[in-house]
Amino acid sequence: MRKFTIxxxxxxxxASFAVSxxxxxxxxxxxxxxxxxxxxxxxxxxxxxxxxxxxNNLLEGLTRITADGSIKPALAQSWTVSPNGLVYTxxxxxxxxxxxxxxxxxxxxxxxxxxxxxxxxxxPGRNLFRAIDKVEAPDPATATITLKYPFATLPYxxxxxxxxxxxxxTVANNRTNPVxxxxxxxxxxxxxxxxxxxxxxxYRDKDKIKLNRTVFRFIPDPNAVVNALxxxxxxxxxLGVPAEAIAQFKKDKRFKVSIxxxxxxxxxxxxxxxxxxxxxxxxxxxxxxxxRHAIIDGVMSGYGAPIGSHFSPxxxxxxxxxxxxxxxxxxxxxxxxxxxHPNGFQVTLRLPPPQYAxxxxxxxxxxxxxxxxxxxxxxxEWAQWLDQxxxxxxxxxxIISHTEALDYDRYGRDNYYWNYAGNKDVAxxxxxxxxxxxxxxxNGILQEIQKRLALDAVNVFMFQLPKIAVWRANLVGLWExxxxxxxxxxxxxxx
Amino acid sequence: MSAVIAQRLFAFLAxxxxxxxxxxxxxxxxxxxxxxxxxGVDAEPDAVAALREKLGxxxxxxERYLTWLAGFMTGDLGDSYxxxxxxIELIVDRIAITIPLAVMAMVLTIxxxxxxxxxxxxxxxxxxxxxxxxxxxxxxxxxxFWFGILLVLFxxxxxxxxxxxxxxxxxxxxxxxxxxxILPAVSLALVQSAILARVTRSAVLDVLREDYIRTxxxxxxxxxxxxxxxxxxxxxxxxxxxxxxQFAFLLSGTIIIENxxxxxxxxxxxxxxxxxxxxxxxxxxxMLMVIKVxxxxxxxxxxYVAIDPRLKTAT
Numbered sequence: 001m002r003k004f005t006i007x008x009x010x011x012x013x014x015a016s017f018a019v020s021x022x023x024x025x026x027x028x029x030x031x032x033x034x035x036x037x038x039x040x041x042x043x044x045x046x047x048x049x050x051x052x053x054x055x056n057n058l059l060e061g062l063t064r065i066t067a068d069g070s071i072k073p074a075l076a077q078s079w080t081v082s083p084n085g086l087v088y089t090x091x092x093x094x095x096x097x098x099x100x101x102x103x104x105x106x107x108x109x110x111x112x113x114x115x116x117x118x119x120x121x122x123x124p125g126r127n128l129f130r131a132i133d134k135v136e137a138p139d140p141a142t143a144t145i146t147l148k149y150p151f152a153t154l155p156y157x158x159x160x161x162x163x164x165x166x167x168x169x170t171v172a173n174n175r176t177n178p179v180x181x182x183x184x185x186x187x188x189x190x191x192x193x194x195x196x197x198x199x200x201x202x203y204r205d206k207d208k209i210k211l212n213r214t215v216f217r218f219i220p221d222p223n224a225v226v227n228a229l230x231x232x233x234x235x236x237x238x239l240g241v242p243a244e245a246i247a248q249f250k251k252d253k254r255f256k257v258s259i260x261x262x263x264x265x266x267x268x269x270x271x272x273x274x275x276x277x278x279x280x281x282x283x284x285x286x287x288x289x290x291x292r293h294a295i296i297d298g299v300m301s302g303y304g305a306p307i308g309s310h311f312s313p314x315x316x317x318x319x320x321x322x323x324x325x326x327x328x329x330x331x332x333x334x335x336x337x338x339x340x341h342p343n344g345f346q347v348t349l350r351l352p353p354p355q356y357a358x359x360x361x362x363x364x365x366x367x368x369x370x371x372x373x374x375x376x377x378x379x380x381e382w383a384q385w386l387d388q389x390x391x392x393x394x395x396x397x398x399i400i401s402h403t404e405a406l407d408y409d410r411y412g413r414d415n416y417y418w419n420y421a422g423n424k425d426v427a428x429x430x431x432x433x434x435x436x437x438x439x440x441x442x443n444g445i446l447q448e449i450q451k452r453l454a455l456d457a458v459n460v461f462m463f464q465l466p467k468i469a470v471w472r473a474n475l476v477g478l479w480e481x482x483x484x485x486x487x488x489x490x491x492x493x494x495x
Numbered sequence: 496m497s498a499v500i501a502q503r504l505f506a507f508l509a510x511x512x513x514x515x516x517x518x519x520x521x522x523x524x525x526x527x528x529x530x531x532x533x534x535g536v537d538a539e540p541d542a543v544a545a546l547r548e549k550l551g552x553x554x555x556x557x558e559r560y561l562t563w564l565a566g567f568m569t570g571d572l573g574d575s576y577x578x579x580x581x582x583i584e585l586i587v588d589r590i591a592i593t594i595p596l597a598v599m600a601m602v603l604t605i606x607x608x609x610x611x612x613x614x615x616x617x618x619x620x621x622x623x624x625x626x627x628x629x630x631x632x633x634x635x636x637x638x639x640f641w642f643g644i645l646l647v648l649f650x651x652x653x654x655x656x657x658x659x660x661x662x663x664x665x666x667x668x669x670x671x672x673x674x675x676x677i678l679p680a681v682s683l684a685l686v687q688s689a690i691l692a693r694v695t696r697s698a699v700l701d702v703l704r705e706d707y708i709r710t711x712x713x714x715x716x717x718x719x720x721x722x723x724x725x726x727x728x729x730x731x732x733x734x735x736x737x738x739x740x741q742f743a744f745l746l747s748g749t750i751i752i753e754n755x756x757x758x759x760x761x762x763x764x765x766x767x768x769x770x771x772x773x774x775x776x777x778x779x780x781x782m783l784m785v786i787k788v789x790x791x792x793x794x795x796x797x798x799y800v801a802i803d804p805r806l807k808t809a810t
Contacts, residue, residue, distance in 0.1 A: 038533070038577040038771070046535035124534040124542055175579045189586050190576065190664050192759020217661060219757045223644060224660055228757075231651040231659035383527030383772045391531055 005322055010230040017052075026494045027212035029475065031487060032228060032237040034216065035193065036218040039175035042161030043116055047163040048123040048485035051161040052239070053195055058099075059164035059180035062090050062143070063155045069314055069483035071155045075104070075181060085150030087438040090143045092291065097168050097202040104210040106137035112165045112276075114143070125162035129435060152442055155408065159485055160405075180355050183209045183490055193217065206466055210493035229255070229470055236471035238478055238487050241300035242355075249470045256473045260481035264401040264465030265310050265467050266356055268364060271395055272458060273419030283457035284398075287325035288332035289371040290364060290460050299359045304463040309398060309450040310408050313464055314483060315444035321454040325423035332371045344372025345395040351377060352385040357399040364399070391416045401465045405484055411458060420458050499676040507789050514785045515778075519560050520775050528552075529576050529772040550576060563778060577773040585764060585776065588785065592662055596676050596683070596746035603684035604691055604741065607615045610687075610733075612695025617722060619700060627692065635687025643682035643755040650678060660756035681758045683749060687741050698730040705729070716752070731802045739795035743788050 005424060018185055037049035042059065056064055056074075065076035073079070076090040096104040106287050115121065115128040131151035136144050145154065146258045156471060158164060170179040178186050183206065184197035191261030194217045199209055217234065222242040228234045229241075229249070239418050240261070241249070249255045292306040347368075351361040358379060365375040375397065380388065389395045395417075402410070410429030421425075429449050436442040454461070467482045477492035530546040547553055551562075613789055615627035651659040657678055663671045682741040688790065702708065703726060711721040750762035761780065768776035800806050 037769075039579055045533060046538065078572075106660050120545070121542075122582040126542060127539055189579075190662075190759070191585060193662050193664070193757075193762060217757075219660070221754045221757060222648075222756060224757050227647050227652055227659040228661070231655065231657075233651075233658050233661060286764070379768055381527075383525075383770060386535075387527045388532050391528065449526075 007383075007420070015407050021028045027210065028215070029213075029460070029489065029492060029494075030215040030217060030233070030235045032225060032234040033224070034218070034219050034220055034240045040178045040186070040189065040195070041166075041174040043112075043123060043125075043166065043426045044175065048074045051485040052487050053197075054178055054180070054182075055161045055164070056182065056488040056490060057184045057197060057214070057486075058186060059161070059166065060179055060182050061159050061163045061165060062092075063159040064488075065156070065159045065313055065484040065486070067481070067483070067488070068213045069481070071159055075109075077152045081157070081437070085435075086147045086420070087172070088145045088147070088154060090145070090216065092141045092143060094141050094203060094205055096181050098170070098181055099169075099179050099200050099202055100170060101202060102167060102169060102347065104167070105140040105183055105319055106143040107140070108165055108167055109143040110135050111168045113163065114161060115166075115171070119385065123162070125160075128157050128160075134167060144410065147410075149431075150437050152434065152437055152439075156406070163484075170245045171172050184211075184214060202426070209396050209490065211489055214489055217489075227253050231393040235475055236469070236478060237274055239467055239468045239482065241470045243303050243455075243466075244468075246301065246303070255470050256455075256472060256475075258467075258469040258478075259306060260467040260479070261314055262311070262312070262403060262465045262467045262482040262489055263312050263405040263484070264397070264403040264408075265307060265312065265407075266304070266360075266401040266462050266465050267310065268462060269389075269398045269400055269418060270459050270468045271393060271397070272421060273393075274396060275463035276339065276345060277396070278421075279339045282341070282477050283334045284325065284334040285335040285339070285371065286368070286373075288335065289373070290367055290462065291327040292462055293327075294367065295360055295363050298464070299356055300466065303468055304467075306463050307461045309454040309461055310402070310459070311446070311450045312405065314481060315406075315446075317446035317450075319447050321450060321452055324454045325457070329367075329370050336371060336373075344374065344466065346374045346376065348378050349375040350385065350395045350398045351379045351388055352382055352389075352398070352400060354401070356401060360462075373382070378478075390417050395418060403465070403485075407451070408446070411449075411453055418458055420456070422452065422458070424457050425438055426452060503793065510789060511535045511782065511785060515564055515782060516560075518778050518781050519556075519563070521662075523556060525687070525772070525774075527772045529774060532772050533576060551628060563775070567779070567782060571778045572794050574776050575768075575773055575777045575803075577768070586780065589759060589761045589764045591665060592676070592758055595673075595744065596680055596749075596758070596760065597613070597742065598674055599680035600683035600745050602740070605686040607688035607736065608691030609683065609696055610790075612692040612725070613699055613722070615692070615696040616699035616703065619703075624696075631689040631692045634685050638751075639682050639685065639686045639749075639754050640751045642685055643679065643752055646682055647679045647755070654753060659708055660758065662758050674724060674768065675756075675758075679752050679807050682752055682755070683745060684804070687745070691734065691737055691741065695730070696735050697728060698733045702726045702730040728731075732799060735795060735798050735802065739791055739798075743791045746787055746794050747784050 019457055022311060033049060034050060035049045037053060038046050039046050040050060042050045042054060060074045062076040063071050066072050075093060075096065077093050079088055079090045081088055092106055098104060113125060113135045113356040116123055117126060131147045131149055133148045135147045138144060164180065166174060167179060176189065176342055181202045183200060185200040187198045189195045194215050197214045199206065199212045203209065219228055224243060224483060225237055226245045229237055246257055249257050269288065270277050270283055272278060294308065296302060296304045306322045307313065308324055311318055336342065349361050349365060351357045361377045368375050380415055389398050409430045412423050412430045414423060429445055433442055433445040436445060472480055474495040476495050479488060501696065507557060530543045530550060531550060532548060534794055551559065552682050575582050578585060579681065602788055611627045615624045618624045624721045647659050651657045662675050665672045708721050710728055711725050712718065747761065753760045753763045765777060
């Protein structure tokens with residue numbers, strides 16, 4: 001009898017808390033993310049989690065990247081380029097205010113960009129500003145950027161988080177309390193759990209913004225992500241829903257599934273300086289041995305576009321080079337024999353933590369075994385990967401997704417972790433592309449680069465990392481693709 | 496008595512000093528560069544070097560050790576490399592979850608374990624005993640995260656009574672915050688109480704065989720009265736010992752349950768700090784954990800004395 005009473009009391013206690021999960025109010029949206037940002041200032045840290053929260057929402061650049069990847073004006077109303085391509089003149093919006101009420105002017109542009117270029121600062125993205133000679137403010141509503149050489153990517157560079165326009169007055173606290181000019185202002189950050197933004201009354205187009213409040217919650221565990229969506233704790237998970245769970249969400253009418261593309265080229269990276277990979281035939285054999293479709297099916301449940309070079313299929317200059325090395329184990333074996341390895345060889349395959357690498361490693365090891373290459377799998381945590389692979393180049397093969405947009409320029413770098421021997425040639429091509437103002441000519445050079453990387457088989461180019469998203473069926477305006485890391489909420493509303 | 500306290504204090508400080516040295520040395524040999532991790536894959540080498548300088552990572556190890564130790568002694572735990580906020584703020588945020596969760600789980604554990612354990616002992620070798628032991632066996636065998644997932648699927652996904660996880664914070668609505676900890680506390684308590692119930696049962700059984708229980712029965716007390724009046728208190732020493740260990744474990748933050756319910760507790764903080772090489776956070780949190788274990792052990796010793804006054808003279 002006593003036990004029964006206790007049980008009844010316990011049930012009553014549970015029931016008294018059993019208020020059903022609060023229905024999302026129509027002016028709030030709750031988004032989930034896998035990783036928590038370390039800080040909220042994109043000008044001091046490269047973490048994409050920062051950009052996914054603040055870019056286009058809290059902080060703005062002179063320009064912005066839109067859902068389809070095109071570059072539009074943001075803090076600049078418009079801009080003109082001098083005929084020689086060296087001077088960009090930006091006409092700025094007037095009457096713009098920061099979230100703390102202070103006015104924005106061209107002085108802030110000069111301050112922000114000079115700070116971003118400052119060699120003494122520990123700014124991870126400084127290389128982006130390599131072409132800029134000087135930034136000036138002829139009057140409060142005009143900013144000019146003078147280049148050392150023509151640099152056609154400038155409007156794009158000005159749109160990303162690294163180029164966010166900040167106020168000198170508040171910049172010191174931007175890591176934990178960012179102040180910008182965007183449609184949403186910082187409300188609070190409960191470390192480890194969530195960041196909250198609220199609509200900014202200071203925003204110049206505030207009547208167009210339909211959301212009053214947005215919450216970004218951090219859920220690292222894939223099972224918990226699925227449960228949080230099903231339980232109604234989240235309205236959207238815009239990037240990184242586990243691929244295995246997609247079938248379940250597709251059947252559920254409450255949700256919309258969106259499979260888009262990120263800028264993440266996922267590759268089997270090769271240490272080109274290490275024997276036997278210094279031999280082009282061996283690298284080509286690797287490319288022929290790997291079956292991209294089997295990897296996409298096995299690792300990503302079939303989501304992800306195959307690629308044949310290091311270039312995003314979203315870009316207008318993209319050419320499909322997957323046919324250069326079709327899956328052909330017999331030809332791979334013949335090439336290996338020709339290179340003096342008729343019985344294959346042994347390699348280590350170092351794997352960072354993401355699923356595409358850990359699961360992908362197993363699939364690739366099985367495929368390499370079929371042509372005689374024995375791959376020993378070595379799981380590493382991120383810190384070890386950055387140290388051993390990226391910094392010390394102590395590896396044979398590794399799997400990694402390069403998530404920056406337009407990151408083909410890495411192939412031109414000296415001393416990058418691939419140890420690519422053709423880097424000087426690629427660097428020259430990248431510079432030619434940088435300097436080319438005519439878009440068609442420029443795309444031609446970008447295609448040359450794609451072909452060169454494929455022919456040199458620098459790495460095995462596998463697939464473009466998909467943007468696997470799930471959101472409430474009546475939520476409108478989130479990005480399908482991810483041309484740049486951002487969850488732009490400017491046009492998001494409930495139907 | 497004061498000699499005893501002095502002796503304990505000395506042991507406490509020696510433990511802390513030894514631990515601090517071990518923690519520091521272990522983190523010294525850990526591969527990975529904090530500055531490189533913060534700036535990421537595409538950082539220029541000179542930017543990484545500038546950050547290393549700023550964080551003071553280039554100074555000699557002995558100097559860094561002494562600076563850290565001196566800071567710790569004076570209550571200055573330093574700033575987190577990753578979050579750029581004082582470590583103490585991070586820890587305070589996290590223990591606002593971990594301590595209430597540990598207390599809730601422990602209260603549940605004690606309530607379940609003592610009632611079922613004593614019940615099983617009183618029904619020794621009868622169906623009630625078998626039932627409890629079978630339940631305890633299942634509880635021990637079942638991983639708590641799996642039980643946590645089942646609870647989420649049933650109470651959050653199917654019934655919608657609870658959130659699937661997360662923690663809203665105490666400042667807005669304490670009731671909501673309390674509610675967010677119920678399912679995690681139940682998941683933790685299930686396994687812990689299974690262990691504690693078994694300990695309680697065998698401790699009570701041992702006591703029931705003692706002469707003084709037979710004497711109590713002989714002078715006419717009912718079995719129940721003999722058990723509650725004479726048996727229970729004597730059976731408590733091993734039970735309290737295990738309780739102390741369990742509470743120390745729960746207070747360290749339970750990384751797996753924190754992951755299932757995505758609670759930003761102490762376990763997740765230290766896990767993140769290790770993987771991001773936020774070494775200052777790792778060092779500080781480990782030291783706090785050591786302090787906490789030593790304090791709990793001390794409290795358990797005090798409880799022994801309260802339970803069995805004979806121990807007072809023994810020390």
